Amino acid sequence: MKWQFSNDAPIYAQLIAQIKVGIVSGVFPPGERLPSVRDLATEAGVNPNTMQRALTELERDGLVYSQRTAGRFVTEDQTMIEAAKRGLAEGHIQTFLAAMHRLGYGREDVLSLLRQEREKEEMNHGDFDM
Amino acid sequence: MLRKLIKHEFRATGRIMLPLFLVLLVTALGANLSVRGMLDTRYKVLDILGSLLVVAFAVAIIGVCVMSVVLMVQRFYKNLLQDEGYVMMTLPVSVHQHIWSKLIVSAVWFALTIVVVCLASCIVAFDVGFVQELVWGFRELFRELSRYLDAYYAINGTVILLEFLAMCFLGCCVMCLQFYAALAIGHSFPNHKMAWSVLWFFVLQFATQLLAGSLIALLDESWLHHLLLAWTEGWHLSGTAATQLMMLTVLLGEVLYGAVYYFLTTWFLKKRLNLE
Amino acid sequence: MAILTCKGLSKRFGGTQALDQVDITIEPGRIVGLLGPNGSGKTTLIKLANGLLTPSQGEIRICGLAPGKESHACVSYLPERTAIPTWMSVTQLLDFYQDFYADFRRDAAEEMLAHLNIPPKQRIKQMSKGTREKVQLIMVMSRAAKLYLLDEPIGGVDPATRDYILSTIIGNYDPDAAVVISTHLIADVEKVLDDVVFINQGRVMLQASVDQIREEKDMSVDALFREVFKC
Numbered sequence: 001m002k003w004q005f006s007n008d009a010p011i012y013a014q015l016i017a018q019i020k021v022g023i024v025s026g027v028f029p030p031g032e033r034l035p036s037v038r039d040l041a042t043e044a045g046v047n048p049n050t051m052q053r054a055l056t057e058l059e060r061d062g063l064v065y066s067q068r069t070a071g072r073f074v075t076e077d078q079t080m081i082e083a084a085k086r087g088l089a090e091g092h093i094q095t096f097l098a099a100m101h102r103l104g105y106g107r108e109d110v111l112s113l114l115r116q117e118r119e120k121e122e123m124n125h126g127d128f129d130m
Numbered sequence: 131m132l133r134k135l136i137k138h139e140f141r142a143t144g145r146i147m148l149p150l151f152l153v154l155l156v157t158a159l160g161a162n163l164s165v166r167g168m169l170d171t172r173y174k175v176l177d178i179l180g181s182l183l184v185v186a187f188a189v190a191i192i193g194v195c196v197m198s199v200v201l202m203v204q205r206f207y208k209n210l211l212q213d214e215g216y217v218m219m220t221l222p223v224s225v226h227q228h229i230w231s232k233l234i235v236s237a238v239w240f241a242l243t244i245v246v247v248c249l250a251s252c253i254v255a256f257d258v259g260f261v262q263e264l265v266w267g268f269r270e271l272f273r274e275l276s277r278y279l280d281a282y283y284a285i286n287g288t289v290i291l292l293e294f295l296a297m298c299f300l301g302c303c304v305m306c307l308q309f310y311a312a313l314a315i316g317h318s319f320p321n322h323k324m325a326w327s328v329l330w331f332f333v334l335q336f337a338t339q340l341l342a343g344s345l346i347a348l349l350d351e352s353w354l355h356h357l358l359l360a361w362t363e364g365w366h367l368s369g370t371a372a373t374q375l376m377m378l379t380v381l382l383g384e385v386l387y388g389a390v391y392y393f394l395t396t397w398f399l400k401k402r403l404n405l406e
Numbered sequence: 407m408a409i410l411t412c413k414g415l416s417k418r419f420g421g422t423q424a425l426d427q428v429d430i431t432i433e434p435g436r437i438v439g440l441l442g443p444n445g446s447g448k449t450t451l452i453k454l455a456n457g458l459l460t461p462s463q464g465e466i467r468i469c470g471l472a473p474g475k476e477s478h479a480c481v482s483y484l485p486e487r488t489a490i491p492t493w494m495s496v497t498q499l500l501d502f503y504q505d506f507y508a509d510f511r512r513d514a515a516e517e518m519l520a521h522l523n524i525p526p527k528q529r530i531k532q533m534s535k536g537t538r539e540k541v542q543l544i545m546v547m548s549r550a551a552k553l554y555l556l557d558e559p560i561g562g563v564d565p566a567t568r569d570y571i572l573s574t575i576i577g578n579y580d581p582d583a584a585v586v587i588s589t590h591l592i593a594d595v596e597k598v599l600d601d602v603v604f605i606n607q608g609r610v611m612l613q614a615s616v617d618q619i620r621e622e623k624d625m626s627v628d629a630l631f632r633e634v635f636k637c
Contacts, residue, residue: 007626010617011597041576045569046597047437048579050617134505142493209491216489220456221506222479320419401460405453 001027003044011046015054017088018044023063023074024085031076034064131223135231142209143201147239150197151246154190158250161187165254187254191247198243202236203309211317215405225399229392233306240302286370293377300384307391308334314395318402338387407470409434409553409584410455414464417450417608424450426608427464434552435581439595440588441627442605443635448588449486451605452557456483469552479507482551486558488538492531496524496541503545515548518574536563543571547578554585560594572598593628602627604634 001022005014022028034040034055041051055072058064062080066072075081100110164180210218210228218228252264312334316327348354367375410432417425425447432438440448453459454466457473468477490499496519503510519526522540530538543559556575560568575585576598589595596616604612611634619627 005597007629008620008624010620012617038577038579041579042573044597045572045576047600047616048576049435049437049600050597053617131506138502138505141498142491145493213485213487213489214491216458216483216485216487217491219458220478220481220483222475223506224475403458403460405458 001043003046005046012050012053012057015044015046015051016057017091019054019058020063020084020088024081024088028074030074030078030081032074033070034072034074036071132227132231135223135227136235139205139231139235143205143235143239146201147198147242150190150194151242154187154194154246154250155253157183157187157190158253161254162256187250191250194243194247198236198239199305202232202239202306203313205236206232206310207313210399211313211323211405215403219399219403219405225396228399229310229395232310233303236306237299237303241299244298286374290370290373290377293374293381297377297381297384300381300388304384304388304391307388307395308338311391311394311398314398314402318398318404320404323406334391342383407434408432409469410586411467412451412464413466415451415454415461415466416463417447417454417459418462423608425454428605428608428610430603430610430613432553432584432586434584436600437575437579437585437587437598439592439599439602439627440586440605441590441592441602441631443590446606447608448605449557450608452483452555452586452588455553455555456481479509480552482546482549482554484543484546484554484556484559486561488535488542490530490538490542490545492538493529495529496526499530499541499545500526503548507549509550511548511550515544518544518548522570536567539563540567540570543574547574550580550583552583554583556585556587558589559587560589560591568594592631593626596627599627604631606635 001018003018005011019028023030028034035043037048037052037055040055041048044051055064059066059072061084062077063075063084064072065075097107097110105113160183164183208214209232309331312331313327315330316325317323319326349358408431410430412428412430415425415428415430416423428447428451440451442448450459454461455468455473457477466473469480471477471480491502494502500512500515503515504512516526519541522537522544524533524537524541530541533541539562546554546556554575559571559575563571572595575587587595587599599616601613601615602619603610616627619625619630623630625633
């Protein structure tokens with residue numbers, strides 16, 4: 001898994017977001033055991049306490065649960081994973097809309113731009129379906 | 131911990147001193163060959179080779195003696211006051227243990243140097259007659275000693291010889307400590323550490339000599355002179371006893387000097403350490 | 407109990423005040439960045455903690471002990487320069503550390519050396535500067551100490567080695583021990599730190615946690631540092 005960090009948000013918040021992406025995209029499949037805090041921290045190159053904090057927050061949200069001796073596991077609850085996916089998607093949309101807004105596009109303009117983009121793609125790949 | 135320090139100190143110095151000893155013994159062997167067969171031959175080449183071997187032996191003797199002193203100073207300086215000091219001075223050992231380990235190892239090398247130089251000289255002079263004479267001499271000495279257990283001069287002579295050796299040995303150790311003290315003081319300065327060390331070596335040397343000189347001056351026609359005279363009035367000292375007394379006084383003086391240098395070294399290393 | 411405490415700690419060299427009334431407390435389990443420009447007093451502070459200097463005023467305690475023989479046993483110190491004896495071979499160096507430090511984990515050191523393909527028979531003298539620094543770091547990190555004092559561990563090394571060093575520090579994390587990393591290369595260490603101490607001209611300017619800075623000021627520690635120490 002590729003870990004990347006920006007300079008404007010707390011590191012634990014960025015870790016939470018990236019682990020969520022990992023869960024949603026199947027890098028960490030449902031019901032699977034997560035690597036230890038130390039291993040995850042080493043892999044991401046971050047402080048183990050920060051990683052611990054991110055995992056605790058994920059646990060509180062229910063995406064991750066811990067078993068006393070066996071370690072931490074990804075939830076098997078598909079609806080919860082779907083909800084997380086939806087949450088991430090909404091986040092991306094919000095950022096996207098904010099950026100478009102700065103460029104001077106209204107909501108309708110954005111929708112028509114998206115439609116045009118899809119038509120372009122359909123012309124390039126005949127088998128494209130959405 | 132002192133034992134471990136000594137062990138690693140021997141590792142560090144042995145890799146230089148042992149090969150040097152070996153070289154000295156080999157050149158001694160060469161010089162022996164040369165003395166016995168190569169000089170005074172009709173062959174020019176052998177003659178030259180022979181003298182070269184003798185010169186090599188002389189150089190090796192000087193080399194070993196100089197090296198044992200240089201190494202002792204250099205180990206203290208490089209190991210405790212240069213970059214390596216960052217590792218050494220943060221070991222879980224005390225400053226006292228550091229100084230003792232250096233001092234003990236240096237003293238052992240001094241003693242070994244004396245032994246090896248003697249051995250090398252014996253090798254040079256070696257032929258069958260020489261060994262016979264040596265063995266015979268020792269046998270004679272012990273026979274004398276055992277026959278007259280009260281052999282006054284034999285015993286006194288041996289004791290004085292031993293005292294003399296102890297004096298030389300202790301002198302070497304005190305010289306070590308003088309170098310240590312000068313380096314420790316010199317390296318407490320922020321700049322020109324080596325220049326300060328050299329200066330302090332001479333300051334210590336001067337102070338020592340001033341003290342010894344004034345003491346000797348005092349002995350001649352002064353209150354001390356009269357005090358001592360009054361003190362020793364009842365004594366009837368023979369010549370040998372007086373020599374013994376003098377030797378012991380000198381030994382005591384050396385110990386005193388050593389103690390002062392030791393105190394200076396530890397104090398500066400503890401309180402005024404200032405690694406670059 | 408705090409691992410490192412400084413109370414009113416000052417150090418003066420002749421006319422210059424290298425440290426001025428420094429108060430710092432470092433708790434176990436924390437990785438702390440000691441950040442400041444060159445000559446700000448970082449190295450002086452670390453040397454004081456190692457007993458390589460004596461304070462002019464105030465006091466410094468490591469696990470409740472004044473710096474000395476006993477505190478040295480629980481502090482693992484990486485000096486800013488290569489200080490391991492260069493005449494030794496790697497094996498002799500391992501012997502050396504094993505002899506003097508009861509907490510030295512020889513197997514861990516050997517594993518790291520093997521991982522970097524450093525042959526045990528090689529002498530330190532024959533190594534490149536970078537390799538020497540790596541060997542020294544391995545010796546320091548192979549101890550199970552209570553306090554690690556790392557003075558400029560990533561100063562003069564290439565980016566790959568930098569990553570190796572940082573991941574070694576993370577991989578060695580012990581909740582009962584504290585790590586102090588002094589550096590001026592903040593962007594590289596930022597993610598690894600819990601807390602930062604900004605130090606300038608011998609005074610502590612700021613003590614905070616990394617996420618606290620990011621949350622409250624909305625900028626990275628690196629950016630904040632550039633702002634605080636703007637020339």
